[in-house]
Amino acid sequence: MAEMMSQLKILSPLSGQTWPLERVPDPVFAQKLVGDGVSIDPTDAVLLAGCDGEVVSLPATGHAVTLRTREGIEVLMHVGIDTVTMKGAGFHPRVKPGDTVHAGDPLIAFDLDFLATHTKSLLTQVVIANSDRVVSCERAGGCVSAGKDILLTVTLKSDGAAPPPAETVAVISEAIVIPNASGLHARPAAVLANLAKSFASTITLQMGDRQVNARSITAIMALDVPRGAKVQVVARGVDARAAVEKLARVLADGCGDEGCVPAPAPATTTTSPLSAPPPRRQPTDPNLLIGVAASPGLAVGEVFQVRRMEIDVAEPGEGVDAERRRLAAALAAAHGQLAALRAQLHAKADPAKAAIFAAHEELISDPDLLEIAESAIAKGKSAGFAWKKAAATHADRLAALRNELLAQRANDLRDVGQRVLSLLTGVDVRPPAYPPNSVLVAEELTPSDTAALDRSRVSGICTTRGGATSHVAILARSLEIPALAGVDPAVLDVPGGTVVILDANDGTLRLHASSEAVAVIRRAQERSELRRRENTARALEPAITLDGRRIEVLANIGGLEDATRIAGLGGEGVGLLRSEFLFMGRRDAPTEEEQFETYKAIAEAVGPGRPLIIRTLDVGGDKPLDYLPIPKEDNPFLGERGVRVGLDRPEILRTQLRAILRATAFGKVSVMFPMIATLNELRDVKAMLCEEAASLGVPPVAAGIMVEVPATAIMAAQFAREANFFSIGTNDLTQYTLAMDRGHPKLARQVDGLTPSVLTLIAHTVRGAQPLGRRIGVCGAIASDPGAVPILLGIGVDELSVSLPAIPAVKAQIRSLRFDECQRLAERALAAESAQEVRALVADPHAQPTSGNAGS
């Protein structure tokens, strides 16, 4: 029987110039992997429905929408290329999934100017997603008018009964037993939600009779899936089968969590090992309170009770549109604050802390959270009321979970909630300046408050909630503030000013400590303070070993404020200016003028004759920039990162090089390129540097490279012919040598720059580059590590570039060493079998060079 055919005409959703799909700069569309259709270069900014139909998908990012017609044809409209990375910025959907629309109805409004300057391309693809239903697709050419011209004439296969629309057929996975030791906590939830977002289908995760949106991190976390529980993935839509297969596989593999082993099933009602709090020791002494060690150390101080500030909000709103705008503005401002915070932490090379605030950014964008707030606003509530309620509902849901890890994320949600609420209401929630020697006592501190703590005033932290895995604990550890969590709530009644000893090593808080006990601890603290003062007093003296080798000690800095402190601390210049700080936490790239002014000010602050090494923009990988969208990559640390970004977007790098070249008039400035892996990369960036210098009429500046990739260390001799100096970035060199993510919470302890393989690459770099007289520095974190300093000296590096506070101690330590002994120590370290063995060598007084305690 001959097939009957019918036609479907689709009007143009936008005005503009049509483009063949094959020329779209995205292989997924160009190769018609999504389906056949056409692209439009738009001149207007509201995407209209090209036909009648139902909205079957509209991701939270609002950059694409799929309509299903009466005939079951699915028309996908995708605004721009890689615009998913805009995370919704610039897009304003006018419909939601499930809505019925008519041809000509507005679907998505977008900011044409903003997106034109922030995305790769605004080419908008209109494609038939279920092309198996299509015989042919005729496309309009030339210019088209939105809602008037026919864009696509689709000839449909029709053999009588049309197959049921894809969405009505649910694809359901087999039951998957969750292998993650801690169940589906934040990290696997984020992995799963992100993966789900890459599919057009509606996807839910089902456990028992509960189903949640698989695109929402908090909804997944709130499902409270413990290890061993059985879940199913349910998908409806164009790519349901692929989605179910992929998500089920990823779930069964543990969503990237380390060491997942198949779990015994079933366990939907069992309690995860972490869920039962450890039995509390019962002290017999009423002055001794017990807690969990969250950050090690010993502190003496006076209790300062920290109370959470409640922000009052009016319930009724002042109009739905006005309240929506208010919430959107506050969310955008919160994103800005968090991105700036992340940038600062990156500038301080603190990826673990930066990751905490990156997670907060994710929480603010959580579709479920936003949906709750939005629906309250739609009911006439104020933005403040709606947001407060949404955040509190989510936080309470998490806090009630049996899984300790998940329950602790409730504090992150409260923190984010308070940040946005403070922006909405203008109420300042910043903590007060605590008196010196404070031991903070609270139910819970927020990560934001903890990150901002002043170590010189806060000696300890004691909370009744939280635990060793909370973000507050991670932050306290990185600030080296001793902390106890889960302490008896009786501590909340201890009067302010009470003298306490907080022993986080032993998990105890002693109230009303005896003056003798306090005196012993204070004496030990005084000794170390005395040593610190002595080091500071001699900070301006050069760092020369006992047998006469001079090592330059420079500073790693992240901005002008740091630069003003260098000289006072004895820094002999800047070995690494992380220029990212200028680029992060803003909506567009800094201009040449802005950059020049900043580099000039820094050069002047560093002072004449002192080196200032400016590293060009090092973003990508773990350091994203909103206005430089880098397509999502499977392995961002192995993708567009460091100098590769500058080579791909030469205008950004050239602008920066011009600003640096102009700043050379104000100091001893040189330029350094990050993540160089091949000679060609170095040649390309040097060519750019020469061209820009010629166009400015100034001599080219000295150009060095960071040695962060094993390939570069191995080829140091070849690089030495073309690079003026070397700086070894051991943070990255270690992660790339060991193939272990430097910010990975579980691997962190193993990512040790004193691993013999890394030391061997450092030694190889020195041997390759020194014969040509190149200076070799180390600017990674091990340069400030007292255990590493003698070994690095022994290997033969010329300079150490260290964090600001470490300068006096590193210089003092160098003054206490003998170079010939360091050489012998380095030989033994290079022959060692593990980082532990190397560290043991340094700790061994017989193996160690002369008096090594000056730096501690």
Ligand code: PEP
């Ligand atoms: C390094 O990788 O060692 C380094 C100094 O660079 P960053 O920490 O900024 O990546």
Ligand code: MG
């Ligand atoms: Mg690096």
